[in-house]
Amino acid sequence: MRSSMVGWDESGQRRADPEREPRPPEDNLFLSLTPERAKVLLIVAARTSSFTxxxxxxxxxxxxxxxxSGLTGASGAIxxxxxxxxxxxxxxxxTTLGVLPLLPTGLVVWFAARDCARAVEPNSSRIDLGWIVGAALSGPFLITAVCLAVAEDxxxxxxxxxxxxxxAFGWVIGLHLFAAVAGILSRRPELVTPYLPDWALPGARAALRAVxxxxxxxxVLTLISFLAHWSRIGETYSAAGNFAGVAGLTALSLAYLPNVVIDAxxxxxxADVHLGVGxxxxxSVAGAPIPALPILVSVPAGPAAAWWPVLLVIPAAVGALAGSDCARxxxxxxxxPWSTLTAAGLSALAVALLGVVAGGAAGSFGDLGPGVWLSAGLTxxxxxxxxxxxxxAARWFPARPRARRAAPEPVYDDEYDEDAYDDYPEDGYTYEPDRDGSIVDGEVIEEPPALVSPAAAKAAENTEILDAEVVEPDLPDGRRTDGR
Structure with a gap:
């Protein structure tokens, strides 16, 4: 007797039950890649790299x-x-050129991070975020491989x-990975915040503000020094020749401006800044030959003035502000003081990374750039x-709370209505919740009913209410008034 739940066909063979048969697991990695998503990922992979x-x-x-000159070395220069x-x-x-301009690098990282941030959706899963990171790395990786082959040729x-x-691959992948992670976390910070202690996030914000x-x-120091040594700027343009040379030197100086700011x-x-042998x-200032760039006229020739150490009050003030930020x-x-220590450590790490990318070898001039370890340690x-x-200071002298604005008293037309005060809360304001749950200021406006016809409304306005009195007739005792 076939009383089981298994199906049987007309020939007596067992029929497969599609609900009971094991199904192959779904490939969520590739099923999540829709055509619309593929278009977004293509933009992430190609837009910043192609524009660059x-x-x-x-x-x-x-x-x-x-x-x-001709186009013989154009491919190698690109x-x-x-x-x-x-x-x-x-x-x-x-000749090795290791000190490279930071302005183009910063623009590329910023654009790459912006593309990744725009590709993130509120309901993006971890697989979607993985696709974004992979797309952000694939385009630069491919172009770097082509550039290495071209340079070899x-x-x-x-x-x-x-x-x-x-x-080469380490620098390219590292920079674009940093941009992708920064862009994703700017839209989805909840990916890491639940795993951090309470004092880590305030310390990170204080470190960012301190840097x-x-x-x-x-x-500001670079600008002041540049204006103070403005008379030397003509020497840097003496070898420029024509207008193209002047424009090239100016553009190169702007590209190296972030490097000079980090040195300052x-x-x-x-800390000290290395100027080759100086x-x-x-x-102290130990002079040495430096490249003839207009932006480098801000480097003083020496000797050091006696009042320069007074500028150390600036990092002291920045540190005090960071501590007060952490306390608040x-x-x-x-x-x-865990947040304060976190801010100090992250700031030192950021200064060290900026010092690494801002300095390097400059051919016959030697190494140019800040002392990385000393700068990080002093930070x-x-x-x-x-x-x-x-x-x-923030704990001993807390900030005074802001004075609260006095609530206006309700104003009535003629008579004092005691029950009307029940409509006002204690602070004297009325609030009405908006549709999205936020609280907005509101007042009650009496409007005529929308379903009343104009003729009925006009008749109601002309109707006068007369004094009336309801008089119940005297009924005999024992007689009911409910009709029984």
């Missing part, structure tokens, strides 16, 4: 035509420029030595000591 290549090609061609934008050291003959025509392959303040101070920030911290700090945004106490010291003082 187009800008490099245009710049190289304009430079070659302005110099009056490949070297792509690698230089990603901070890969370029070797021309026996151009080495037989021009004096261009191909860079180290591992270093921004230090760089702003370095920018290191000087403000109390150095520069708040305490977190639960930092006198015995548990840590300033933000720990001055930051702890700022924390103590």
């Amino acid at each position: 290549v187009v800008a490099i090609v245009a710049l190289v061609l304009v430079t070659l035509f302005a110099a009056g 490949a070297a420029s792509w690698l230089a934008v990603h901070q890969v050291p370029v070797v021309i003959g026996s 151009a080495a037989s025509v021009v004096a261009l030595r191909p860079p180290n392959t591992l270093a 921004q303040r230090l760089l702003f101070a370095g920018t 920030t290191s000087v403000l911290l109390g 150095s520069l700090s708040l305490f 945004d977190s639960g930092d106490g006198i015995r548990t 840590l010291v300033w933000l720990v000591l001055a930051g702890y003082l700022g924390l103590l």
Whole structure:
């Protein structure tokens, strides 16, 4: 007797039950890639890289035509420029150029991060985010591989030595990975915040503000020094020749402006900046030959003035502000300054990374750039000591609360209505919830009913209410009034 739940066909064979048969697992990795999503990922992979290549090609061609040279080394110059934008050291003959302009690098990282942030949706899964990261790395990886092959081929025509392959891919992948992660976290910070302690996020915000303040101070110092040595700027343009040379030197100076700002920030911290065989700090200046760039006229020739060490009050003030920020945004106490220490550590790490990318070898001039370890160490010291003082000041002298604006008293027309005060809350305001749940100011407006006809409304206005009295007739005793 076939009483089981298994199906049987007319020939007596067992019929497969599609609901009971095991199904192959779904490939969520590839099923999540819809055509619309593929279009977004293509933009992430190609837009920033393609724009960068187009800008490099245009710049190289304009430079070659302005110099009056042929297009023999155009391909090698384009490949070297792509690698230089990603901070890969370029070797021309026996000269190594390791100190590369940071402005193009910053623009590429910013555009890549913006594309990744735009590709993130509120309901994006981890697989979708993985697709975004993969797309952000695939385009630069492919272009870097092509540029390495072109540089290898151009080495037989021009004096261009191909860079180290591992270093080239490491710089390119590292920069674009940083941009992708930064762009994703800017839209989805909840991916990491649940795993962090309570004091980590306030410390990270304080570190970001501290680094921004230090760089702003370095920018102001660079501008002041540049204006103070303006008379020397004509010497840097003396070898420019024509208008194209002047425009090229000006554009190159703007590209190296972030490097000079980072150097000035290191000087403000109390560290020294290497100028080949010379150095520069708040305490001494050892002169040395430097490249003839207009932006480098801001480098003082020396000697160091006696009042320069007074500028150390700037990093002290930045550290105190960071400590007060941590005291306000977190639960930092006198015995548990965890956010303050986190801000100091992250700020020191950021200064060290900026120092690494801002300096390097400059051919016959030697190494140019800040002392990385000393700058990072002094940043840590300033933000720990001055930051702890700022924390103590914020705890001992808390900020006074803002005065609350007095609520207006309700105004009535003629008579005092005691029940009308029940319509007002204690603060004297009326609030009405909006559709999205937010609270907005509101007032009650009496409107005529929408379903009343105009004729009935007019008749109701002309109707006068007369004094009336309801009189019940006297009924005999014992008689009911309910009709029974």
